[in-house]
Amino acid sequence: MAIETKPSSAVRRVALEPAADDGARALVERREPERPAGARVVRMLVHRGTAQEGGAFAEYEVPVEEGMVVLDALHWIQANVAPDLAVRWNCKAAKCGSCSAEVNGRPSLTCKTRLGAFAPDETITVEPMRTFPLIKDLVTDVSWNYEVNKQIVPFSPPEGAPQSAWRWQQEDIDRGQEFRKCIECFLCQDVCHVLRNHEIQSPFMGPRFLVRVAALEMHPLDRADRLEHLRGEGGIGYCNITKCCTDVCPEHIKITDNAIIPLKERVADESFDPLQIAWRRLTGRGKGRGSRKAERKGDGTTGRAEKPG
Amino acid sequence: MRSFLETHPHDVLVIGAGGAGLRAAIEAAEQGASVGLVCKSLLGKAHTVMAEGGVAAALANVAPDDSWETHFRDTMVGGKMLNNWRMALLHARESPERVRELERWGALFDRTRDGRILQRPFGGHTHPRLAHVGDRTGLEMIRTLQDRFVTTGQAVYMECTITRLLTSDGRVSGAMGYWRTTGQPVVFPAKAVILATGGVGRGYRVTSNSWEYSGDGHALAYEVGAELIDMEFVQFHPTGMVWPPGVRGLLVTEGVRGEGGVLKNALGERFMWKYLPEDRRHEYAENEDEARRWVEALSAGKLTDARQPPELSTRDNVSRAIYTEVREGRGSPHGGVFLDISYLPAERVKRKLPSMYDQFESLAGVDITKGPMEVGPTTHYIMGGVRVDADTAVSTQPGLYAAGEVAGGMHGANRLGGNSLSDLLVFGMRAGAAAAAFARAEAAIADADPDQLEVELVNLAAPFRRPDGESPYHLQAELQETMQSLVGIYRAAEDLEEAIRRIADLRWRWSRCRVSGDRTYNPGWDLVFELRNLLTISEAIARSALQRPESRGAHSRLDHPDADAEWGRLNSVVSRGEEGMRVTTSPVPEMPELLREIISVRAKAAA
Numbered sequence: 001m002a003i004e005t006k007p008s009s010a011v012r013r014v015a016l017e018p019a020a021d022d023g024a025r026a027l028v029e030r031r032e033p034e035r036p037a038g039a040r041v042v043r044m045l046v047h048r049g050t051a052q053e054g055g056a057f058a059e060y061e062v063p064v065e066e067g068m069v070v071l072d073a074l075h076w077i078q079a080n081v082a083p084d085l086a087v088r089w090n091c092k093a094a095k096c097g098s099c100s101a102e103v104n105g106r107p108s109l110t111c112k113t114r115l116g117a118f119a120p121d122e123t124i125t126v127e128p129m130r131t132f133p134l135i136k137d138l139v140t141d142v143s144w145n146y147e148v149n150k151q152i153v154p155f156s157p158p159e160g161a162p163q164s165a166w167r168w169q170q171e172d173i174d175r176g177q178e179f180r181k182c183i184e185c186f187l188c189q190d191v192c193h194v195l196r197n198h199e200i201q202s203p204f205m206g207p208r209f210l211v212r213v214a215a216l217e218m219h220p221l222d223r224a225d226r227l228e229h230l231r232g233e234g235g236i237g238y239c240n241i242t243k244c245c246t247d248v249c250p251e252h253i254k255i256t257d258n259a260i261i262p263l264k265e266r267v268a269d270e271s272f273d274p275l276q277i278a279w280r281r282l283t284g285r286g287k288g289r290g291s292r293k294a295e296r297k298g299d300g301t302t303g304r305a306e307k308p309g
Numbered sequence: 310m311r312s313f314l315e316t317h318p319h320d321v322l323v324i325g326a327g328g329a330g331l332r333a334a335i336e337a338a339e340q341g342a343s344v345g346l347v348c349k350s351l352l353g354k355a356h357t358v359m360a361e362g363g364v365a366a367a368l369a370n371v372a373p374d375d376s377w378e379t380h381f382r383d384t385m386v387g388g389k390m391l392n393n394w395r396m397a398l399l400h401a402r403e404s405p406e407r408v409r410e411l412e413r414w415g416a417l418f419d420r421t422r423d424g425r426i427l428q429r430p431f432g433g434h435t436h437p438r439l440a441h442v443g444d445r446t447g448l449e450m451i452r453t454l455q456d457r458f459v460t461t462g463q464a465v466y467m468e469c470t471i472t473r474l475l476t477s478d479g480r481v482s483g484a485m486g487y488w489r490t491t492g493q494p495v496v497f498p499a500k501a502v503i504l505a506t507g508g509v510g511r512g513y514r515v516t517s518n519s520w521e522y523s524g525d526g527h528a529l530a531y532e533v534g535a536e537l538i539d540m541e542f543v544q545f546h547p548t549g550m551v552w553p554p555g556v557r558g559l560l561v562t563e564g565v566r567g568e569g570g571v572l573k574n575a576l577g578e579r580f581m582w583k584y585l586p587e588d589r590r591h592e593y594a595e596n597e598d599e600a601r602r603w604v605e606a607l608s609a610g611k612l613t614d615a616r617q618p619p620e621l622s623t624r625d626n627v628s629r630a631i632y633t634e635v636r637e638g639r640g641s642p643h644g645g646v647f648l649d650i651s652y653l654p655a656e657r658v659k660r661k662l663p664s665m666y667d668q669f670e671s672l673a674g675v676d677i678t679k680g681p682m683e684v685g686p687t688t689h690y691i692m693g694g695v696r697v698d699a700d701t702a703v704s705t706q707p708g709l710y711a712a713g714e715v716a717g718g719m720h721g722a723n724r725l726g727g728n729s730l731s732d733l734l735v736f737g738m739r740a741g742a743a744a745a746a747f748a749r750a751e752a753a754i755a756d757a758d759p760d761q762l763e764v765e766l767v768n769l770a771a772p773f774r775r776p777d778g779e780s781p782y783h784l785q786a787e788l789q790e791t792m793q794s795l796v797g798i799y800r801a802a803e804d805l806e807e808a809i810r811r812i813a814d815l816r817w818r819w820s821r822c823r824v825s826g827d828r829t830y831n832p833g834w835d836l837v838f839e840l841r842n843l844l845t846i847s848e849a850i851a852r853s854a855l856q857r858p859e860s861r862g863a864h865s866r867l868d869h870p871d872a873d874a875e876w877g878r879l880n881s882v883v884s885r886g887e888e889g890m891r892v893t894t895s896p897v898p899e900m901p902e903l904l905r906e907i908i909s910v911r912a913k914a915a916a
Contacts, residue, residue, distance in 0.1 A: 067553015079782040083833030084826025090519045093559050096354040112671055135490050136830040154460050155415030163409055167424030173417045184353055
């Protein structure tokens with residue numbers, strides 16, 4: 001890696017010239033027709049570097065075409081100046097959630113952020129998501145999310161129920177479908193101050209997985225009980241509903257209002273409502289199957305082993 | 310040699326984690342095999358997430374008359390009878406159960422008024438047949454399959470590129486590649502390998518495909534001697550975005566037309582009536598009034614005797630129509646035509662096509678509930694692929710299986726919309742089951758051959774060692790321009806010969822290309838290997854297109870504008886020969902009389 005580097009703990013320094021000899025060599029190689037004369041040019045500062053070697057910003061001037069998005073500009077840099085610029089992307093259609101980064105400080109999908117949204121003379125700064133460990137340039141290690149996901153009890157329908165009877169109205173699943181729009185871009189995880197300001201190992205699953213749990217809990221036929229997990233390892237209590245996650249969600253999922261708050265209410269009912277506690281003691285029904293949820297779903301046979309309690 | 314390399318042995322190795330790969334991996338795991346699932350991206354990002362309109366299955370929830378027989382007939386007729394009939398049969402019969410299975414695994418499909426899975430009309434399907442979730446069906450499918458696969462506890466290798474299949478004793482016995490994040494090599498010895506790598510769209514300039522679609526599985530199979538069939542049949546989806554330039558080619562779901570979207574040229578003419586093939590004209594509405602009645606009934610969830618609008622003709626036909634309108638000077642300002650759904654209530658458009666609404670609003674500044682979209686053809690899908698056995702998905706090489714877009718035969722000369730999502734479920738499952746059974750019968754996982762590993766290590770290092778050479782990005786841009794201009798919707802012998810010459814030149818220059826930086830997450834280096842695959846596949850497409858002197862389905866020859874009955878009985882076959890690529894033909898598998906009758910009876914009934 002030939003670019004100017006600093007230890008990652010240091011304040012990131014802006015390199016005013018693309019000091020990298022890689023970059024300089026590539027600049028010489030660049031073909032002129034790629035940058036039509038008179039085209040508007042945007043100035044970009046892009047984070048370069050790895051976790052081991054530290055990072056710095058490199059400056060690039062990118063010719064602007066109408067309708068261009070930040071990811072297009074990054075691709076132009078790859079094709080013409082810095083072929084090894086690491087960018088994670090797939091569909092370039094805001095459907096896969098791969099190209100997440102922080103653009104002028106805001107967690108964004110780079111494929112959906114148009115250059116036209118910035119003032120013509122504004123410098124556009126692109127950084128990796130800060131909540132996750134850096135791999136290189138704009139790419140971070142998001143594998144922690146996949147581990148958190150594995151801990152969630154999967155969809156658990158009643159066993160043996162004939163599927164021909166699986167009928168429900170569109171309204172019954174509207175909310176579940178809203179949650180299942182999630183493209184796992186992890187921007188909500190990135191912006192969430194619980195994850196961003198604390199160690200990522202803290203017992204908090206983050207907005208993305210609260211949304212997944214909400215989708216499962218609100219499925220008309222799901223019988224599992226995830227409230228204990230939410231309260232414990234899920235760490236739902238850490239969320240203090242600042243709604244930053246909702247604000248950055250590219251799928252416009254109302255994460256806080258529609259997913260997290262209802263889950264918090266259920267956890268509170270289950271754990272702290274004296275009437276429910278008294279009812280459970282009287283009837284001797286355990287937390288798992290005696291909960292409101294099993295009643296709401298109208299059938300005590302959860303198909304899961306009853307938890308002691 | 311081997312002891313120095315990171316090695317992960319499995320009974321079954323699945324390459325690709327889109328719908329087909331995930332479904333195959335689930336099946337193999339459930340049958341007791343140890344499974345390794347390798348993907349170039351993060352899990353859940355594969356191209357299947359981009360599928361929008363729906364999954365085709367004759368559930369008969371909306372049209373009680375629908376049946377597997379009609380689905381089979383639609384698929385064969387849409388594929389111009391070049392399909393492998395056995396694949397089309399299995400697909401039509403098994404897809405309803407594969408869709409219901411997804412629901413059992415947690416998928417939430419849109420509902421009919423009586424609470425069942427809702428189905429939407431699509432081009433070439435006689436009845437409303439596509440189970441869907443608004444316009445993000447692929448995301449729902451991949452998330453459902455991903456969650457299901459995670460419960461099996463089997464291994465996933467994310468951001469890992471496979472560059473070579475390993476062989477021993479005349480069969481495929483694993484694969485080798487490298488981690489994209491570190492660049493370090495990795496070896497996967499296996500009893501059976503399933504290719505589920507998707508398509509080839511990145512060989513074209515205008516495409517709806519993501520960067521991952523570089524024909525990896527097609528090329529890996531070709532390199533170890535497996536046969537590819539029908540490679541000339543590349544589907545150009547009629548409706549991609551044409552403006553702004555950065556999103557040119559981005560898919561506009563056929564669901565827009567399925568919900569009633571109307572195509573018009575710059576003169577305001579609804580031109581699709583002009584282009585309906587005479588033998589199928591009777592299946593479409595006769596005039597605007599009938600088409601409107603059909604849309605009204607659809608919106609109200611009612612049955613109607615009105616026939617579907619002409620916009621729902623098959624994709625090959627609609628693409629040629631749009632291309633012709635633009636070429637003859639009746640195009641929109643940015644070189645497409647207009648697709649209009651704004652005459653429907655805004656609320657309905659937003660509910661049924663939410664991501665289209667969002668896509669046009671955020672990327673083009675167009676409100677599709679208020680005005681038309683500008684659309685034009687975009688490279689979307691390859692019907693051709695690895696030649697497989699219909700029942701087991703095994704290729705012509707023992708130990709090697711293929712499912713989903715990388716496999717050929719199912720769709721013939723033209724794929725119907727919605728048939729790929731069902732294809733990948735049906736044949737993903739079959740490939741997983743067959744590979745697991747094959748693995749059970751094998752005594753042990755063969756050790757990787759050190760010589761093969763050595764060769765590949767040298768190949769991986771080579772692009773860094775060249776003092777100078779061209780950038781792979783520039784070579785890819787040239788290849789894309791070549792394929793776009795010379796091997797596009799309309800083809801001619803002269804152009805195809807020129808394309809083959811240019812591809813040979815590009816291949817020579819590729820062998821000298823150079824990359825800078827190091828191995829850590831280096832996209833320039835990644836592109837070198839993807840480009841190698843794209844060059845092989847582009848040559849296969851061009852040579853197969855040159856061999857077929859007729860126009861059929863998605864393959865249109867300016868110098869041979871008509872279908873030729875003789876060629877209608879031949880699949881094209883590409884294989885690796887002693888002196889380069891061999892292109893031949895093989896007879897289309899003979900269909901049993903009973904199925905022939907189904908096709909002719911249904912055709913008459915429709916008339």
